[in-house]
Amino acid sequence: MADDVPVDSGPEKVTEASQKPEDDSKKEPDAQAPTIPENQTQSESKPQTSEEGASAAAAPPKKKITVHVKTPKEKESFEVDAEINIKDFKELIAPKFNAEPEQLCLIFAGKIIKDADNLQTHNIKDGLTMHLVIRAAPRSNENTPQRPPADIGATPFNLGSLGGLAGLDSLGLGSTNFMEIQNRMQSELLSNPDLLRSLLDNPLVQRLMNDPENMRALITRNPQMQDLMERNPEISHMLNNPELLRQTMELARNPSMLQELMRSHDRAMSNLESIPGGYNALHRMYRDIQEPMLSAASEQFSQNPFSGLMDNTQINNPQQGTENREPLPNPWSRSSTNPSPTTPGRNVVNNPPMASLLQQMSENPSMIQNMLSAPYTRSVLEALAADPNMANSVLADNPLLTRYPQLQEQMRTMMPQFLQQLQSPEMQNLMTNPQALNAIMQIQQGMETLRQQAPSLINTFAPPTIPTGTNPTTQNTTGTTTSSTTTSSGATGSTTSAPNVTPGGDPFSEFMARMVAGMGAGTDQSLPPEQRYQQQLEQLAAMGFLNPIEKLLAVGTGIESGISSPEDFHGATIVLYRRFISFLVLY
Amino acid sequence: MSEPQSALLLRKQLAELNKNPVEGFSAGLIDDNDIYRWEVLIIGPPDTLYEGGFFKCHLYFPKEYPLRPPKMKFVTEIWHPNIDKNGDVCISILHEPGDDKFGYEKASERWLPVHTVETILISVISMLADPNDESPANVDAAKEWRESYPEFKRKVARCVRKSQEQEEC
Numbered sequence: 001m002a003d004d005v006p007v008d009s010g011p012e013k014v015t016e017a018s019q020k021p022e023d024d025s026k027k028e029p030d031a032q033a034p035t036i037p038e039n040q041t042q043s044e045s046k047p048q049t050s051e052e053g054a055s056a057a058a059a060p061p062k063k064k065i066t067v068h069v070k071t072p073k074e075k076e077s078f079e080v081d082a083e084i085n086i087k088d089f090k091e092l093i094a095p096k097f098n099a100e101p102e103q104l105c106l107i108f109a110g111k112i113i114k115d116a117d118n119l120q121t122h123n124i125k126d127g128l129t130m131h132l133v134i135r136a137a138p139r140s141n142e143n144t145p146q147r148p149p150a151d152i153g154a155t156p157f158n159l160g161s162l163g164g165l166a167g168l169d170s171l172g173l174g175s176t177n178f179m180e181i182q183n184r185m186q187s188e189l190l191s192n193p194d195l196l197r198s199l200l201d202n203p204l205v206q207r208l209m210n211d212p213e214n215m216r217a218l219i220t221r222n223p224q225m226q227d228l229m230e231r232n233p234e235i236s237h238m239l240n241n242p243e244l245l246r247q248t249m250e251l252a253r254n255p256s257m258l259q260e261l262m263r264s265h266d267r268a269m270s271n272l273e274s275i276p277g278g279y280n281a282l283h284r285m286y287r288d289i290q291e292p293m294l295s296a297a298s299e300q301f302s303q304n305p306f307s308g309l310m311d312n313t314q315i316n317n318p319q320q321g322t323e324n325r326e327p328l329p330n331p332w333s334r335s336s337t338n339p340s341p342t343t344p345g346r347n348v349v350n351n352p353p354m355a356s357l358l359q360q361m362s363e364n365p366s367m368i369q370n371m372l373s374a375p376y377t378r379s380v381l382e383a384l385a386a387d388p389n390m391a392n393s394v395l396a397d398n399p400l401l402t403r404y405p406q407l408q409e410q411m412r413t414m415m416p417q418f419l420q421q422l423q424s425p426e427m428q429n430l431m432t433n434p435q436a437l438n439a440i441m442q443i444q445q446g447m448e449t450l451r452q453q454a455p456s457l458i459n460t461f462a463p464p465t466i467p468t469g470t471n472p473t474t475q476n477t478t479g480t481t482t483s484s485t486t487t488s489s490g491a492t493g494s495t496t497s498a499p500n501v502t503p504g505g506d507p508f509s510e511f512m513a514r515m516v517a518g519m520g521a522g523t524d525q526s527l528p529p530e531q532r533y534q535q536q537l538e539q540l541a542a543m544g545f546l547n548p549i550e551k552l553l554a555v556g557t558g559i560e561s562g563i564s565s566p567e568d569f570h571g572a573t574i575v576l577y578r579r580f581i582s583f584l585v586l587y
Numbered sequence: 588m589s590e591p592q593s594a595l596l597l598r599k600q601l602a603e604l605n606k607n608p609v610e611g612f613s614a615g616l617i618d619d620n621d622i623y624r625w626e627v628l629i630i631g632p633p634d635t636l637y638e639g640g641f642f643k644c645h646l647y648f649p650k651e652y653p654l655r656p657p658k659m660k661f662v663t664e665i666w667h668p669n670i671d672k673n674g675d676v677c678i679s680i681l682h683e684p685g686d687d688k689f690g691y692e693k694a695s696e697r698w699l700p701v702h703t704v705e706t707i708l709i710s711v712i713s714m715l716a717d718p719n720d721e722s723p724a725n726v727d728a729a730k731e732w733r734e735s736y737p738e739f740k741r742k743v744a745r746c747v748r749k750s751q752e753q754e755e756c
Contacts, residue, residue, distance in 0.1 A: 072610060107628055107630070107641075108605075108613060108615070109613060109614065109615025109616070109626075110613050110614050110615035110625070110627045111628065112641060127606060128605050128606060129605070129606060130613075131608055131613045131630065133630055133641075135639075
């Protein structure tokens, strides 16, 4: 410590400047003084008493003392003004420990020394030693090495339930408040933490959040959340308290508020604390609810293939973050992950986001209504409709579509009608009609069954040409292309007002027409209708057309006469289905 | 006027601790005029569940010190098998010397006049890192520590966080 060069603090310089020049010369002997242990009281004067006495008349001399600061690893000495403010002192010593002043925590005589105090308040005299604890940096991405992303999928909420805090601490990230943890999690799980915040600030999301019922539904549908709730019954209890949930979401949305609550002992906090158990409830809430919820939400956001859209066009749609996070599942394609034949038709519904979205939409029409009626959505749609370039850029930036240039091209041409359609009241009525949505769900399940039970049928009915020119062989091998093309073209094909629908642009109606025609022409007329049409009947039953089939069987007529024209079929349900799919494509 | 030996001894220890503090804790007086009541801040030992926490405790010395042990009490809420729910520390070296009521401890494990604030605190800090669940003061904590460690960790983490807020600097 003899070699230590005294460091001057800002305020110290100020006081010295105000002193007489003699003080500067006096500084020399002073600087070496610290090495000599002085068992002196504060009132004891320096050796240069006479010199000092002259200047004392104008400005009282500032007494210098040497204090030592000790961390687990090192010990440093500082020569400072005896009355130095702790805040200034921290600023003075921070560079020596490669830390920010805010990270420092000084401890002396069993007490933590607060910024507002000064050395004298704590009777810290010359030669004494303080403890220093350096806390984790407030922003991990600046000062601490980035950890590998947490494997949230494997151990969803170990972070919260298994003492994750201590775990973080042991990794050298000694967390001090919740904001730090939140920041850390966000930076780990999202490359762009602001994304989450901006999403949370979105009026749409806020509206969703302000409806506790919706929030509850959203949260309970999340398999991870279900898991969590099983483990922590208190959470499900909290979810049943809409007011509490609403407050939690409020906190999650407002970081400054959260910080305020967590960091300061203001009146609000002490009020809460004075409520019996209020303090504990607050803490439980942060750890058990918000933390896991953030991680769950963050994970979903980060996996959303459409998230790229938001950076460019500022379309912040709640649906895309919370539920529909995967490319549209393809009910027609022969996917590589075929389920076992004993569970037919579970492929599509097994797809959790799809199934839960459908279910939610059918059970919760008000949510869709809210979404569609929100001015924000409208303005986005209008903007898209008004400016084709914007829509084009959306398409160009969509990672799903960039993989299929022809699909992208096709969507581009169809965009205006599509948007028009989306804004039509008819469409919005559909979206808010639970029965219609149920029907759509049934159709989708049915199509899946059909695909599994009779793949050859699908191939037979596959349209020979597609407007984009994709030839049939590619259709059979690249399932995704086929289905996406089908859906997108189907979406526009159903727009009756669309002037430029290409003749072959509606593969689905074509498919239905072929199916009906095939049934009419290709079967043996000598068999009874039940046998003759058995396969088709099964398929239709699986598609949800139970009543028509009963009716058909009763009268013993062919299916082709029951479904007299493909137009009927469309009119009833297929239009709904295609529109629904097109809706999904956009979001 | 002359101070009793106990006061002189404690004053000497305090001066030494202020000048050359020992790693892991910081000691002072609750009231500067009462040398028998100490205030100690334990810095949560690194690489333990208590890392990052600031745990305040009080030491109450009898006038007979060092012949009789002080009592130690955690003021900060802490969850540990050997600290009861009132914060009283149950550690063999703080137990009165002489006959052991329960027959657990040897005389050498109990209070000895050689113990100082420093040796007491070092024992307590090592106890934080390594609980002794044979004679638990907090039975619930000991049971959790043995049987449902994750829950134990969670509770400790809660205490650590709370201690950070209370002792904000």
